[in-house]
Amino acid sequence: MNYKRIVSLVAVISSVIFDYAQAQQLNTVKLDSFFNAVSSNNQVMGSVMIAKDGKSIYRKVIGYSQVDGDKKVASTLQTQYRIGSITKSFTAAMIFQLIEEKKIALESKLSMFFPQMPNADKITIAHLLSHSSGLSDHVNENREWIIAPHTKAELLNKIAQVKPHFEPGAKQQYSNGGFLLLGYIIEMVSGKTYQAALKQRIIDKIGLKSTIAATTNSSQTLEARPYSFNGTWVPVEDIYFPNVVGVGDILSTPQDLSLFINSLVAGKLVSMQSYNLMKTFTGNNFFGMGLLRSPFYKKVLLGHNGASYGSYSAMYIVPEDGTTFIITTNGMNYALNDVLLALLKAYYKYPYQIPIQLKSSDLDELLGNYQSEDHALKIQITKSGNALIAQASGQPAFSLDVVNRNDFKREKYDVLLKFDRIKHEMILVQGGKNFIYEMVK
Template structure:
């Protein structure tokens, strides 16, 4: 008996030490990102029913120096999709709809609606044009409420990108349609359905939809950028615009309740939770992306909306949950979450390193001035002011670029870099923007 008692004490002590070690690694990761101005938000990490890390960084509101805290409320963006998908599956369980229902059942005049199913909408395989690709609308009109008719008009009559079910292409339009289908199938507003099915039963008391008009002292302000000396506000996105594709707001605490409900197979049957996680195409199921870590399934989703980037990543087999919510655009919440999960599983990960600016003569900086076109109706104008290279994207504020090496610059207001390209005569003819894991080329159109 004494031996068993001693063994139990030793094992308990070892588990306590291991937990402390994990927490220390997790803390180092988030503290490094914060110190490098790559994290301004709240982070929660849990494993096996225990919260290992629950911290906040940076500012909830810079105007009055209110700092973020674990209870701060953030807009979620596309994390909303897993909640929309859950509501659809719940209605299917109640026989109020079928995943094989045609879109034409709910919108009889929708072009080719008889070839598009609810499952196509859930899995981004409908071929429907993604309305958020309309840059002019996203830059100028997202703060204004829109009707269902106007929302549908942005994509309804555009040709399908491919035959439904043939390919995968992320479509916020598809998830907006799911929100409207939920309303038609239930006879209730979309927001009410989610409150009755999910938020209410799970006591997600700080979760909702109309974030722009939310009156709460814990509400964060969204920024395009935040530095030690300045911040650039982002316009609020009206919930009628992002709707079932991205309108939700929440906290790390409420999202942890969501994780726990999924672990316990609440709201949906175990079989339907499994369906939601199972990849249909391109590692995407019903509102969840599916991947692996250390040979175990990882399910996740990220979100990005004006002023906010978010990520939730889970390993259901081990009851692991990582939530990263940030109220400054241009950050990589997903990369932070991946590093945190990697640390839990003793997998390799890298921490950001501080970039060091070099001195470049003004005459050299003048070579980069001009307008660079990256997309239709979107350019970056480069100029030299006070011996600094400045970049002004269409519809945004001007920001300095810092030279790291020849033809390569970095920004501090967001996690982005720019490499200028030259022709055989060594004239600057374009650039490549590195941001959010993407490389976007731009052509120099004016000097």
């Protein structure tokens, strides 16, 4: 009898029992309370999921897919969200498929496809995949190049005109431009549009039901439009999808993203050799070849984040236990990392806090006009529902996040307001300085 095999089998069985019990013991009531709080506070709209070995053990959908004044469409499990840079993991998977088909190689030079690019005779497919090409980032370096319509020729010319940040392979620096080129290379080598290649090579292959690569900005029935919160949810100026082919043009759902990352890890999309290359990291760098790594205590998460205007997402798997954590949003007035940490801590039994919820009536005694002897700006405090709104003289109004019953913040503007309900005072904390304000009666 093979003693080692018995020990191994017992270990596997114990692991399965432990993980099943862990899933069964997930405190869904507390997790629901967390998401109900961020929804009530107008901090998050979206859909989240925890899955074990590809099977869902927790789902939550909050908010609306489309908001037009008082007309609101509630999001559902079928709602499709912009997944931003998670698209890059799909692009990388298709590139590795083409490599396995011997149509290209990791060592293939960029000059084979785009000789007009700087360092084209030095940059390889591997450099593009690992963000080590040194090419410019057309998305983050100029907002206009992601929002305004541009032709493929204009986008290529934009990337080609910018001086490289460093020599290929010298270091890693995130480059959306590099992945745009990979998206175009998929089209050139496969003879199909990126959308058609995605459908054939990934969507149909593993049975994704709600994933598409968007070709236009026309609103789809199940599409979650992007919003920001400023007293109410208002539409965000959208990205122009043809500008971000292979970079951030995919819409999907948590269910499909869980199936995708599990299929990738299981070798159903690319070979295990290719998958291992995708998760090859150098030193302490977080970029692999289409996958990112993120630490959580002693565990390592593999996957990708995504961010486009108004929409933020995360797709991660813990390979050692097969647990998947997915976040897709179309309205975020909260830190994406804090949402991910709530899911992780809930599953792995670490403590986490539920955001405080205030009723609209809790804000009433804070409302009014404030002025300070130490600061020229006057500040008006109003409310919209259960959201507190601040507006300094001559400046636009903005909503505040709840810290506790008396403290409110807006990290984007480095603003913290601390109210004293008894003295009818407010302390503005900004730039490391404190300014005392009194309510004007």
